[in-house]
Amino acid sequence: MAVTIRAVVSLALAALFIVTLVTGAILFVEKFVLADPGRGRGLGAGGYLGALHAYAAIGMGVLGLVHMGLNWRCLASYVRSLGRSSR
Numbered sequence: 691m692a693v694t695i696r697a698v699v700s701l702a703l704a705a706l707f708i709v710t711l712v713t714g715a716i717l718f719v720e721k722f723v724l725a726d727p728g729r730g731r732g733l734g735a736g737g738y739l740g741a742l743h744a745y746a747a748i749g750m751g752v753l754g755l756v757h758m759g760l761n762w763r764c765l766a767s768y769v770r771s772l773g774r775s776s777r
Contacts, residue, residue, distance in 0.1 A: 704758045711751025717744035 721741045 700758060700761055704755065707751050707754030707758060710747050710754065714744050714747025714749075714751055717741075717747060720744075 718741075721744055
């Protein structure tokens with residue numbers, strides 16, 4: 691049962707990190723691609739904090755997914771060891 695709970699938690703965290711990464715990408719596009727200082731959007735409108743937020747969200751998403759990848763390897767190893775110990 692503990693493996694199932696761990697897998698569900700890992701999937702939920704992976705989904706959270708993916709959402710964070712997508713949010714950061716949207717913020718990045720909003721701040722740099724769609725920037726229009728004349729209409730009060732983008733970095734020209736003083737949006738440096740938003741750009742920092744975009745970088746932070748992208749970084750958190752990437753680092754979170756790397757961390758989850760390492761956890762998936764550990765989880766797979768744990769499941770394999772359970773299979774070996776039950777024989």
